[in-house]
Amino acid sequence: GAGVSQSPSNKVTEKGKDVELRCDPISGHTALYWYRQSLGQGLEFLIYFQGNSAPDKSGLPSDRFSAERTGGSVSTLTIQRTQQEDSAVYLCASSLVSTVRDEQFFGPGTRLTVL
Amino acid sequence: QKEVEQDPGPLSVPEGAIVSLNCTYSNSAFQYFMWYRQYSRKGPELLMYTYSSGNKEDGRFTAQVDKSSKYISLFIRDSQPSDSATYLCATSNRDDKIIFGKGTRLHILP
Numbered sequence: 001g002a003g004v005s006q007s008p009s010n011k012v013t014e015k016g017k018d019v020e021l022r023c024d025p026i027s028g029h030t031a032l033y034w035y036r037q038s039l040g041q042g043l044e045f046l047i048y049f050q051g052n053s054a055p056d057k058s059g060l061p062s063d064r065f066s067a068e069r070t071g072g073s074v075s076t077l078t079i080q081r082t083q084q085e086d087s088a089v090y091l092c093a094s095s096l097v098s099t100v101r102d103e104q105f106f107g108p109g110t111r112l113t114v115l
Numbered sequence: 116q117k118e119v120e121q122d123p124g125p126l127s128v129p130e131g132a133i134v135s136l137n138c139t140y141s142n143s144a145f146q147y148f149m150w151y152r153q154y155s156r157k158g159p160e161l162l163m164y165t166y167s168s169g170n171k172e173d174g175r176f177t178a179q180v181d182k183s184s185k186y187i188s189l190f191i192r193d194s195q196p197s198d199s200a201t202y203l204c205a206t207s208n209r210d211d212k213i214i215f216g217k218g219t220r221l222h223i224l225p
Contacts, residue, residue, distance in 0.1 A: 004158070035215075040123060042203060042217040043159070056212070091158050104213070106158025 002026070004107035006092050012113045013082055021077040021110045025094030032075050033095075033104060034067055038088040046090075049075065050097075082114045118142055121204055121216030129224050134191040138204035138216045141185065148180050149205040150189045153218065159203055163189065194223045 005024045013019050025032050034046040045059040049069040060066070064082075069075040079086055089111050093104040121138045128134055136150075146167055151159035163178040165171045171178045179188040187204050203218040 040217065042119070042121070043205075043215040045212060045214075048212070093158070103161045103164075106160065108156065108158050 004092055004094050004105050006090075006107035006110050008110060009108065010111045010113075012115065014115050015084060016081055018078065018080045019082055019112065021079075021090050021092075021112070023075045023077070023092030023094075023107060025073065025075070025092070026105055027073075029094035029096055029105075030072070031095045031097055031102070031104075032069055033093040034075070034077050035091045035093065036061075036088045037091055037109070043091065046077070079112075082112075084114045087112055087114045118214050119204060119206055119216040122219055123217050125220040125222055127222040127224055128194060130194060130196060132194050132223075134189075134194050134198070134221060134223075136189040136191075136202050136204075136219050136221070138187040139185055140187065140206050142206075142208060143182070143185065144208040145206040147207045147213075148178070148187050149213065150176075150178055150187075151203040151205060151215070153201045153203060155200075162202070196223045196225050199223045 007022045030051045033048040035043040036046055037043050047055055047057050047067045049055045064080045067077045089109040091106055091109045093106045095102040095104045119140045148165045150163040152162045153159040165178050165180050168180050168182045175192045177190040199222050201218040201220050204216040205213045207213045
């Protein structure tokens, strides 16, 4: 079956522009996570959604970052007024439910470059 | 102090050697321990999962947790070139949020 997909795979933008990154989780997975992976850094948690509950936004680095999940499926991560330090790989993961006992399945990521 | 510390490498070993990858963590409340493998330009994939202390074996891979020293290890026996990847340790003390190490880049030399 289809895994987690993300688009675009690569995005180059100019400083100050807004970008939208998309994640299509595995069908039926109720939990969805966004992470950021910078060069030489581990996965940095950004936000997670569980069903219809309010999302856990505790990892978002600034108010320029926001995310939504429509209909409990597709999610969009938006970065406003991008800065060069936003350059990273943005990874999305989904799991059946949001417990660590359920494997998180990762997408291939979106590589964002801010010039 | 970072919650999870991991040497980024790179670590280069000859094919067939035993590989030892390690992490330390700071929070004694962590109960869940994982190893993820990430190939270049791909997302991480779960390799091993253990709960609390002890060993877990899966084929050529053995995960070991020593809670007394807050030390996590992954051993790879009979290493293969296809094992070349970045290995991330991860841990959690809750049911939802996982904390990852920075990852160790491993190269298996044919």
